[in-house]
Amino acid sequence: MKKIKTPLDKAQIEKLKAGDEVSLSGVIYTARDQAHKRLVEAIKAGRKLPIDLKGQMIYYCGPTKTPRGKTIGSCGPTTSSRMDGFTPLLLKAGLKGMIGKGSRSPEVITAIKKYKGVYFSAYAGCGALLAKYIKKAGPVVYKDLGPEAIHRLEVKGFPLIVAIDAKGNNIYARRTTKI
């Protein structure tokens, strides 16, 4: 299992190949549909972003409420393809990694290649298990969005699979067979 740390640099990204199992440590930010919409609106309007995306990773996740005495609630990935329309612009703004579940559009794959990013798949539907790898968590931006707010997460050994690497190799592409 390869170990990586945020912020992601060129050397780390180049080593990752589609299908690799990876353990991630460092800081990541959650963002889902509405946060993506706001970030992209800010970029288009030329406003400063509330978080610096350079070298950062976004996790498509909206956690449940945090039970008393725990760091975070259940926190698995949501469907990535809903973010496809926003992702190329975020990659252009410096974002390096995305974590979610499921396939991405050809436009996203092209942008991943162009800006040398990487897309990871997290264990889908396993939010209780994934919570164990989160050491610190809390909303930082767009708090009015509740579970859709941007949360800052400190993770240690968070398990991922490289789904689309910087060369555009895609683990989902070769899967489904015509019957």
Next chain:
Amino acid sequence: MRKILAKKIENMVAELCILANLNLRNDVLATLKAARLKEKHSQAKSLISVIIQNALIAKKEKRAICQDTGMPCVFVEIGQKAYVEGDLKAAIKKGVEAGYKKGFLRNSIVHNPLVRQSPRYLPPVIHIDIVKGSKLKLTVLPKGFGCENKAQLKMFKPTAKISEIKNFIVEAVRTAGPDACPPYVVGVGIGGTADYAAFLAKKALLQRIESRKPQTENQKFANDVLQAINKLNIGPMGLGGKTTALALNLEIYPTHIAGLPVAVNISCHALRSAAALI
């Protein structure tokens, strides 16, 4: 007439919301374990183990199985010899809110789908039916939207071939692909009207999953489609394998001579529901 207090319903709904979200259904867990034995693809096998482990952690640590604690769907069957003292719908709503708060579940509901402001816990989707007897049955199905987004409806011609219907269901699963947390449970509703077929497809997810030899024509149909789905090689979490769907649950209702409505409602592997009789 038997009197049932609204407060009792409220408390039961709250309990069922927590139960459903924290405890994976026994039949789903058993089916996952059986699928792990049958799966030959080594990564698929280990991913099913991860899914099973997640369910055990959720139960032990009292944390939701999935962060998407769904749009709560509440099915109510009221015996016609019973009556509710108090406001039934208000009791269900209060119960959902109380359960979701107490269980630290997620507020995932936007009041106006077009103006999407801060998410809340309410309202649930409520289905009420009048049945025989004097009891009241409550079923809570928290439906995650990763998979709800993959639902499909098609109005077939009455002369459509069975193979066309099978293809439509298989294609619905292919379209869901790796996105909606496979292995799936596929709910299929056939007959009635457009809206009723969609309801039946959802209701089919409440059926207990049992591995049985198909006896009737309908069971054979369901079995054939399930086998075709499991040849798609989508597999657990979409990374390949023969475990693409754990089950195909079918609900059938008579329909009009001019039509043949078919609806598909897909559930992720975290198929959650809990029921109780009052």
